[in-house]
Amino acid sequence: MTWRTEHPPTTEDLNSCIDCGLCLSACPTYSITGDETASPRGRIAAMRAVDRGTVALDNRFAQIVDSCLQCLACETVCPSLVPFGTLMEGARAEVAAHRPTPTTAAKRFIFGRLIASRRALMFLSWLLVIAQRLGITGVLPGRASKAKAIRTIPIPVSATAGRQWDPQGEPIGTVGFLSGCVMDHWYSEVHVAVIDLLTRAGYRVVAPKQQTCCGAIAAHEGAAQHARRMAQRNVEAFAGFDTIIVDSAGCSAHMKDYAHWTEDGADLAGRIADANQVIAKLIADGKLPTITERRGQIAIQDPCHLRHAQGITLQPRDILRAAGYEVVETDPTGTCCGAAGAYQLSHPQVSERLGRRKAAQVAATDLDRVASANPGCEMQLLSYLGNSTTVEHPIEIYRNELNRNQEST
Amino acid sequence: MIGYGLPHFPMTRASSVDDSSGVVARLIGVLGSERVHTHPLDLLVFGKDAGVTPGEAAVVVLPESTDEVAAVVRVATAAGVPVVARGAGTGLAGGAVPTSACVLVVLTRMNEIFEVDEVGRTAWVGAGLVNEALSNAVADHGLLFAPDPASQQTATIGGNVGTNAGGPHCLAEGSTIAHVLGMEVVTGDGEVMMVGGAAPDPLGYDLRGLFVGSEGTLGIVTRVLVRLVEVPPQLETMLISFVDVSDAARAVSEVIAEGVVPAALELMDGPMIEAVENFVHAGLPVGPGAVLLAEVSGHSVGVAADAALVREIAVLNGATEIRVARDEDDRALLWKGRKAAFGAIAQSAPDYYLNDTVVPRTRFVDVLDEIYAIAERYELRLLNLIHAGDGNFHPIVSYDAAEAGMTEKVIDATHEMVRAAVAAGGTLSGEHGIGIEKRDLMPEVFSADDLDAQERIRDAFDPLRLLNPGKVLPEGSRCLDRPPT
Ligand SMILES: Cc1cc2nc3c(=O)[nH]c(=O)nc-3n(C[C@H](O)[C@H](O)[C@H](O)COP(=O)(O)OP(=O)(O)OC[C@H]3O[C@@H](n4cnc5c(N)ncnc54)[C@H](O)[C@@H]3O)c2cc1C
Numbered sequence: 100m101t102w103r104t105e106h107p108p109t110t111e112d113l114n115s116c117i118d119c120g121l122c123l124s125a126c127p128t129y130s131i132t133g134d135e136t137a138s139p140r141g142r143i144a145a146m147r148a149v150d151r152g153t154v155a156l157d158n159r160f161a162q163i164v165d166s167c168l169q170c171l172a173c174e175t176v177c178p179s180l181v182p183f184g185t186l187m188e189g190a191r192a193e194v195a196a197h198r199p200t201p202t203t204a205a206k207r208f209i210f211g212r213l214i215a216s217r218r219a220l221m222f223l224s225w226l227l228v229i230a231q232r233l234g235i236t237g238v239l240p241g242r243a244s245k246a247k248a249i250r251t252i253p254i255p256v257s258a259t260a261g262r263q264w265d266p267q268g269e270p271i272g273t274v275g276f277l278s279g280c281v282m283d284h285w286y287s288e289v290h291v292a293v294i295d296l297l298t299r300a301g302y303r304v305v306a307p308k309q310q311t312c313c314g315a316i317a318a319h320e321g322a323a324q325h326a327r328r329m330a331q332r333n334v335e336a337f338a339g340f341d342t343i344i345v346d347s348a349g350c351s352a353h354m355k356d357y358a359h360w361t362e363d364g365a366d367l368a369g370r371i372a373d374a375n376q377v378i379a380k381l382i383a384d385g386k387l388p389t390i391t392e393r394r395g396q397i398a399i400q401d402p403c404h405l406r407h408a409q410g411i412t413l414q415p416r417d418i419l420r421a422a423g424y425e426v427v428e429t430d431p432t433g434t435c436c437g438a439a440g441a442y443q444l445s446h447p448q449v450s451e452r453l454g455r456r457k458a459a460q461v462a463a464t465d466l467d468r469v470a471s472a473n474p475g476c477e478m479q480l481l482s483y484l485g486n487s488t489t490v491e492h493p494i495e496i497y498r499n500e501l502n503r504n505q506e507s508t
Numbered sequence: 509m510i511g512y513g514l515p516h517f518p519m520t521r522a523s524s525v526d527d528s529s530g531v532v533a534r535l536i537g538v539l540g541s542e543r544v545h546t547h548p549l550d551l552l553v554f555g556k557d558a559g560v561t562p563g564e565a566a567v568v569v570l571p572e573s574t575d576e577v578a579a580v581v582r583v584a585t586a587a588g589v590p591v592v593a594r595g596a597g598t599g600l601a602g603g604a605v606p607t608s609a610c611v612l613v614v615l616t617r618m619n620e621i622f623e624v625d626e627v628g629r630t631a632w633v634g635a636g637l638v639n640e641a642l643s644n645a646v647a648d649h650g651l652l653f654a655p656d657p658a659s660q661q662t663a664t665i666g667g668n669v670g671t672n673a674g675g676p677h678c679l680a681e682g683s684t685i686a687h688v689l690g691m692e693v694v695t696g697d698g699e700v701m702m703v704g705g706a707a708p709d710p711l712g713y714d715l716r717g718l719f720v721g722s723e724g725t726l727g728i729v730t731r732v733l734v735r736l737v738e739v740p741p742q743l744e745t746m747l748i749s750f751v752d753v754s755d756a757a758r759a760v761s762e763v764i765a766e767g768v769v770p771a772a773l774e775l776m777d778g779p780m781i782e783a784v785e786n787f788v789h790a791g792l793p794v795g796p797g798a799v800l801l802a803e804v805s806g807h808s809v810g811v812a813a814d815a816a817l818v819r820e821i822a823v824l825n826g827a828t829e830i831r832v833a834r835d836e837d838d839r840a841l842l843w844k845g846r847k848a849a850f851g852a853i854a855q856s857a858p859d860y861y862l863n864d865t866v867v868p869r870t871r872f873v874d875v876l877d878e879i880y881a882i883a884e885r886y887e888l889r890l891l892n893l894i895h896a897g898d899g900n901f902h903p904i905v906s907y908d909a910a911e912a913g914m915t916e917k918v919i920d921a922t923h924e925m926v927r928a929a930v931a932a933g934g935t936l937s938g939e940h941g942i943g944i945e946k947r948d949l950m951p952e953v954f955s956a957d958d959l960d961a962q963e964r965i966r967d968a969f970d971p972l973r974l975l976n977p978g979k980v981l982p983e984g985s986r987c988l989d990r991p992p993t
């Protein structure tokens with residue numbers, strides 16, 4: 100096969116799969132269809148067939164590839180350590196290169212260009228603010244149209260890129276901070292909480308102006324060149340920092356994989372820390388307090404990009420315990436909630452099925468508060484759970500409890 | 509239990525399916541177009557199991573009920589098209605791999621649990637139910653399905669029946685055959701038939717033994733009446749390290765000779781441990797030597813006594829370290845290591861060849877030594893994974909098929925290993941089945957007359973030879989087919 104892009108699925112990675120099938124039942128799309136062509140092993144087999152030139156890269160290949168949620172549950176269970184995420188990103192890029200449809204072109208523009216433009220994002224955010232205030236979010240695509248699904252964006256629309264914050268206590272060092280794309284405006288409360296905690300612990304926090312979107316969505320949607328460009332730009336922007344704090348699971352997972360995207364990416368990848376890791380460590384080291392009052396129970400939901408992509412499961416729980424909560428598990432296998440970025444728009448039926456399954460698991464706990472460290476999951480959970488349920492980021496919860504504690508003392 | 513219902517993913521059909529026989533059109537008539545795959549890419553994706561031999565079906569179907577399976581079989585056989593049953597495709601012998609342009613009947617969507625009798629400890633389940641899903645579903649009743657192949661998270665009950673699957677805990681509990689009371693089967697002519705049933709001893713011939721392990725050559729199993737067992741009240745799991753594999757093997761023989769039947773006795777050699785540890789990070793002792801994973805179960809007094817005896821024998825045979833699982837999580841981690849073992853071998857080389865021989869326990873140590881000697885003679889990398897309690901060896905040769913002459917060398921070496929086991933009174937396959945991959949070794953253990961007798965049984969159920977042709981019995985097993993000698 101003549102793959103056309105710079106990052107196609109490699110024969111070596113494809114051969115690391117021995118077809119054992121142990122990943123099948125972990126895969127959400129297989130578990131709801133029982134169909135090998137919707138399984139990790141099946142998707143790898145399809146890529147292998149194209150790689151060997153046995154079949155052409157056609158529409159059917161594109162369907163098999165597109166039906167994947169990129170949740171990486173298959174990586175977690177694979178004893179052969181197959182880098183499935185990398186293979187799938189390669190396959191997506193190839194599909195985009197071979198079959199330029201209006202949708203792929205539009206996706207490339209949105210996730211490759213638009214998202215990297217601060218001005219465009221600010222403009223969109225203001226549009227959203229207005230829509231939210233006017234109560235007309237019903238015009239938004241997919242589940243985002245649900246009144247509660249997207250957090251109400253505070254006015255004025257804030258942005259962190261280009262700013263820096265001084266330590267509030269004894270200085271212990273400087274860290275870089277990824278502002279991200281939509282996170283910066285739409286989930287700014289999480290940014291505020293993380294930055295506040297970091298500065299309380301003594302960090303000086305710098306969000307360099309030159310940085311851009313991490314490129315995760317571009318990579319997932321097959322816009323490989325854009326993903327590469329964004330990675331390169333961030334490598335430069337964060338050159339001077341020993342540690343870069345990233346508070347969106349999808350972004351930290353992707354940046355830890357930068358070695359794959361640009362030559363000097365490995366070095367930056369090694370300096371990326373997910374905010375959950377850092378805050379949990381600061382608490383464990385006594386640099387941030389542990390609340391001893393009991394706050395009751397809270398349900399937890401693991402974002403795939405934390406649990407499966409980075410193996411981070413203990414830290415969010417530790418943070419919630421330090422906030423005074425007893426953590427109640429919802430899903431022992433950590434199956435994807437079906438949000439999966441743009442997936443809920445491209446495969447609404449499957450997304451809904453998984454969203455309902457996840458909502459039912461949460462509902463079974465009888466709790467009306469859920470901790471989830473990712474905006475996509477938050478949106479999905481909210482849109483399938485009743486209005487009485489709230490979903491927040493563990494770090495946000497911890498910081499609110501800390502504030503509440505301090506006010507009362 | 510989750511029935512699948514929908515949703516389905518969009519599926520493009522190949523524009524130019526050759527359907528001169530009209531089979532595809534009729535199958536679509538039975539199942540609707542969404543559960544009939546004909547695209548070349550789909551046929552490739554479904555063309556392999558976890559073994560090494562690929563094949564290609566003419567059409568793949570995913571029925572959801574016994575009636576649909578029967579209708580599919582009727583459509584196919586009426587047109588003279590073979591039918592191959594497939595569960596999850598975790599088989600290691602190519603059993604579910606099409607050898608000719610067939611209708612591949614995938615049973616995974618038939619995953620219902622129809623009925624659980626907690627008192628009688630039985631359940632009626634769909635053949636496509638995942639093994640572990642059954643145990644999870646009845647866990648609240650304190651019950652489980654005892655056969656626990658290392659593939660249990662994916663493999664189906666129907667596939668377990670097809671191959672008479674075993675597993676680490678089958679040492680004490682027996683393999684699948686000991687846990688199947690009855691089956692609903694669609695025969696080669698599309699009729700639905702009951703085999704066995706709730707009665708402990710069915711009237712007439714007990715055909716269960718014939719169907720369990722028949723690898724889809726006698727009929728397609730659609731529903732299974734399984735026996736459930738009590739979750740053992742007490743368990744002790746130990747990981748015992750040895751400097752040398754033979755020491756571990758000797759310890760196993762002595763444990764069994766003492767009359768203790770542990771729930772499981774699993775042995776991994778040094779190279780195997782290393783691959784596994786890379787995945788599980790369970791703190792396994794990486795290095796030369798071997799580990800024995802031993803589990804005893806039952807009621808507390810007996811468990812403590814048996815565990816103590818196992819430890820004593822291990823120490824007498826040179827055990828260097830004994831790690832007892834502290835709690836359920838620790839136990840789960842040790843087992844995760846064992847169960848991931850097969851998948852983990854791919855880390856060392858892109859290809860592997862896996863054997864499944866069984867040897868009598870008395871010859872265990874000798875045969876093991878011989879297997880290592882063969883690998884050394886052929887200069888091959890060998891990893892060993894052994895259901896030590898019942899002498900079921902899985903010597904795995906890991907190699908790179910891209911190297912010239914390598915594949916032939918590996919096949920020669922593994923056949924020598926099989927012969928060594930057979931010469932010591934053992935047999936070809938302990939649990940994975942014969943399928944395609946071990947088929948041509950059948951004459952090593954059966955005489956021409958034995959094979960002929962087996963072919964006659966097959967003919968009785970499948971006179972047209974349309975059920976999973978080319979599997980289990982080598983070509984020309986019927987005396988009539990054999991050239992005169
Ligand atoms: C990592 C790994 C570990 C394994 N460990 C073990 C182990 O410990 N013990 C063990 O015994 N095996 C083991 N196996 C082999 C395999 O998992 C078993 O043989 C299992 O029973 C196959 O189930 P399946 O659903 O995948 O069947 P498939 O592979 O789909 O089919 C297996 C055979 O059964 C037939 N079949 C399937 N369903 C039906 C049906 N409904 N009716 C009639 N025939 C049918 C097929 O035609 C085929 O011949 C392992 C495999 C892997 C990959």
Ligand code: SF4
Binds near residue numbers: 854
């Ligand atoms: S678990 Fe890993 S090696 Fe096994 S089939 Fe899945 S991806 Fe391949």
Ligand code: SF4
Binds near residue numbers: 170183
């Ligand atoms: S990434 Fe998720 S959806 Fe895609 S194959 Fe892996 S487990 Fe399945």
